[in-house]
Amino acid sequence: MDRILDKQQRPRERLLKFGASVLSDIELVQIIIGVGIKGHTVENISMEVLNKCLNQVDLVGIKPEELRSIKGLSAAKIATLLASIEFGLRLLNFKYAKRPLVTTPKDVFEILKIHTLNSDQEILYLLSLDSRGKLVCVDVINIGTIASLSISPRDILSMALKRSAVSVIIAHNHPSCDPTPSKEDIEVTEKISQACGYLDILFLDHIILGQGEFASIKALGYLKQHI
Secondary structure (H helix, E strand, O other): OHHHHHHHHHHHHHHHHHOHHHOOHHHHHHHHHOOOEOOEOHHHHHHHHHHOOOOHHHHOOOOHHHHOOOOOOOHHHHHHHHHHHHHHHHHHHHHOOOOOEOOOHHHHHHHHHHHHOOOOOEEEEEEEEOOOOEEEEEEEEEEEOOOOOOOOHHHHHHHHHHOOOOEEEEEEEOOOOOOOOOHHHHHHHHHHHHHHHHOOOEEEEEEEEOOOOEEEOOOOOOOOOOO
């Protein structure tokens, strides 16, 4: 029993000592859920929660009934998990409530750097802008790698239309900390730029984030305009 409790407390200790950003997804969920039940540890329950989704983004909007089948996940724990997700979303929206002007790659870097710090996965973001170049919203489109994400321009366009975006910027991080664009980065940029042109949405740039530095596909001369 002591060993189980010790294992449950480790993520909390790591968070307090090193900060939340160093924790894995399963460790964060473990902290939210708290404890397991006999024969079903909090680690098992947390893994089942994450397995309900293709990626972390799918947790946004997940319904209580989708989680009730997980053994050891009580109504109280489901409520705590969903409340934590919603609170995180509200904090993100509050941060961008002032709608900053986005005119340079550095503006994008400053907005996103805290979200990609210490991330061991590539996170693809969509920044939707209004007619004055002010930020409307930042959305996470997918998590993984550019090579494995199977990015569909349709996903980006549907979100851009939902946000009534006049122009858009996409951005993702390189966990290697080197922001040099890969061949896949350049190919994805061209596909998305072309798709945006069909709907008269101006595709402004694709920013790649490294450790304390960034690269702009447009500034490097790889971006063709299709509008």
